[in-house]
Amino acid sequence: MAGGAGKDDEPEPPRELDAAGERTSPDHHAPALPGASEEEEGASGAVEAGQDDAPEPEDDQEEGGDTMEDEEDATTHLPFAPAEEESLEETIKVDPSYTISLIRQLIPKGSSLEKEFGDSTQPDNTDRSEKSDKQGLPEERSVSPKDQWEECGYILWELAASTPQAELMINNLVIEVLLENLRTANSSRVKEICLGIMANLVCHESLVAAISLKNGLIATVVEQLFLKHVKCLSETFRLLAAILQSSASVSWAQALLPDEILSRILLIVGKTDSTTLLEKIIDFLSTVIDNRDLIAMLIQPLLKLGLVDRVIGLLTNEIDRPPDEKLDRKGSLDLILHFMLELSAIHCVSKAMTSNDRLMKVLVNMIKSPDKVEVASYCASVVIVISNILTDGKHLVPKISRDLPFLESLLEVLPEIPDDDQARYALWSILSCILAQVQGTELNSSSLDQFASLFLGKFGLIKADLEKLTPEDALLKGWISTCNRKFGLKFLFSG
Template sequence: MALDSNSIPLQDQEEQEPQLQDHNATAHHPSAPPDELFDISTTVDPSYVISLIRRLLPANANHKHNSSGFEALVQGLNADSMEKSEPTPPGDISPHSSKDASESMDIIDDFHKNAPEEGENVDLYGVPVGIEAWEEYGCILWDLAASKTHAELMVQNLVLEVLLANLMVSQSVRAMEISLGIIGNLACHEVPMKQIISTNGLIGIIVDQLFSDDAQCLCEICRLLTVGLHSSERITWAKALQSKHNLSRILWIAENSLNLQLIEKNVELLLATIENSDEVVHILLPPLMKLGLASLLINLLDFEMSKLMSEREPERYPILDVILRSIEALSVIDGHSQHICSNKKLFQLACDLVKLPDKAEVSNSCVTAAILIANILSDESTLALEIAEGKLFMFPSLVYSFQDLLSCTFGLISRHDMEVTLRICPDLPFLQGLLDLFPFSSDDLEARSALWNIIARLLVRVKEKEMSPSVLQQYVLVLVNKSDAIEDDLLDFQLGDLQSKARTTALRRIVSILNQWTTSKDYAKDNDMTDEHADDLSVDRLLDCCRKHSEHEPSTVSQGTEE
């Protein structure tokens, strides 16, 4: 017996009514894009995507270009629309799609109806009415292009030709940004990327957008070019960029832009030219270096460091990070590394960043700076001596921060005593900064190897037997204060042979310093300094740990090789 509708529970009726409404809605409207749906396994109606592409046809394309080419583009969209509107199993497409075949035949008429004519009303900004709708459709396609399936469907249905037509005519800067954004997302997928390369004239007009004056358009073009240089078609993109005219513009943007997002995207593009295959590096890096890439990156770092020391602006942290990554990548390229490794200003900036007391917010940048320092020291070992002798001065605020750190931790040193100590052993804040970085580099073998290498180079220059107990005490306090970080690194990780030897050298130097401190305790007691001693248990624990892990490998960093 059939149930009467009145006998159905109220909750069930409420659940059934929206279903009926949804079914009726799909009879008149295209399927919603995936980002507006719940997590339901479904596909976007192909005819919906084609309808969006059709709506992006530039209204004035027939006036700016030969009509035969435009008519061919329109007919191609019509043909694809008819093909995609063939019946499919229920649930895959909405009922409205059966109408698309007949509707698509009217696209040329629709195009002419929507085209602006002389004297047509415009808004307060002089933009033809309907640009908001164009931008809405474009943004939907921008989102859809992030999906590989949708991206391939879009390029099959002439989206690249439509976007090329838009880039070739006068459009609003927002429309230009959307067009570049769609292509940027398409370029993230292999098949659409090949289609971009094969679309006649597209790469050239994309590169021409570097000379736009709009910051957001420039952000999208830099992102698109970066994706291109990282793709399997990187050589084609590199050749498209290699002219002095284009490369000069890229450097000019980095040097003159005030837009933080644009600076970040632009330097990411520069990083893509440095951190790439040998073929791309050979094409792009020599002309960039001749145009002053190295000095530009160092000047950008100098500016970001001055901002970091004066005021903390979190939105600038990604810029600092990508600049350092670019410089570090450049420091290991044969034939170009000398421009980095011979620059003492850069070395000082990197050291100052490592010495920064509060590293949590810029930890990635500090770790990159440490790797950069290790790279530089491998070419310019005498700089380690300059650190030890205090020839590379740090920011005054860092001197006081280091003194405050020891005072808060141990309550034992005045500012005057700290200044005297730093004149005798000015590498103490740098050593402290290096040890601070171990927790931030636990998953980075290269970074940990760099840290041990630098520490070894510093500690072989420490003359613990020639130091007064008060000066030696500062070294011990720094080491003991970071004993947990040292022990965690020794216990949890294994290094390769070369890195292990550098670490062994550092550990043996720590053992020597701690042993000298142990033998000097009688002198300290005689001079009434017992309250200022580091905890004996902490010293003994660190000493035992370092001895244990320094017994198996020969040291590699010696006084003779470092001079």
């Protein structure tokens, strides 16, 4: 929620997000069906400047180079997604032996897991041709080993969305098999599939404890943050976002604490052009923000390493994109601004934001932009962020109080947020701060006339907003009362 004007006699609403601004998400992440939100090959998606990949060669080598696979706007490569309105259990009936056979297909050749798998898994006595005919097991005679591995992986990725199937997989060494592939594979596609399966598995809260205890799992997953492949990184952040919503969140967060890990995360924040990766990493960081224990562990180290600067860079890069690029990324700006809103509701982050003059300049210019009505969806978030920053940054008020075009543009936002009480509270909070500053400053008659003229010119907007007040709008009435006292504007608000 927006912060207050900062005076002892003024009402100050809570800083936490309310229903108007909070992220709506389940208690634990839902599994993602393969291909449901995958970015595709062929457009921009670099994590690091100058590291855009051409499509991978046949051997899928990725580890040794400085390039990264681009993956926007191509057809999905992941099969068998069931209809959205039906559950996986309703659409697919899978024999346990079939699932075990799929896991077996993923074991790296020559791995010690081959013997361990045979000794530890449930018996698999079904004839291979029968399984292939009945359930679609990829047949060796019709596909290459590489394609066979990938198809088996895609099917397991999908099946991992089912709790019974996920339990069966865990009991049959799937984590060990996936870990071995992550450690030994040179193929980015193999790693993406392994991470996608894991990300779906950890969405089942009942399995998280058993999964997290697997030797070397946490360290191996964290290592994937240093890949340069967009889809691998997207699945890694999806996995981390899911696990940080679980009962195992603290042990996983501890593995992220080293500076080199957090610095890598911030580098990706600042450099990615991929909309899907942007969504996944912001979801991951929002998960941290939503958990008090994780805030205590991770926010201060992230601030020390430049979180605020990275997020500001993310915002300015999005604003500065050419119009044709913005059309292809319609949701990105809203996503970034909402994340910034969440950050500004945390006191220590808001305080850090107040020391960055560039941020306030960018936000003020967004409100002053003549295009703001055309992209009104972001106005509410910008207003709330400004209000939260001013709560901890009183030193910023004098400058904006002299910016009459900003004040005029701020009042023009009122009709764009008629049903957003949180944003309206924030807007009146900003006005209260500005008018308090004006009242405490000696202004010449010309400046006073300019202020009075501005408010008179926007009288219709102000009156229309006041007419929406209900008996429940006590907080908003408090802001208006403050504005009356601060600047003697009773003639404007008397109806």
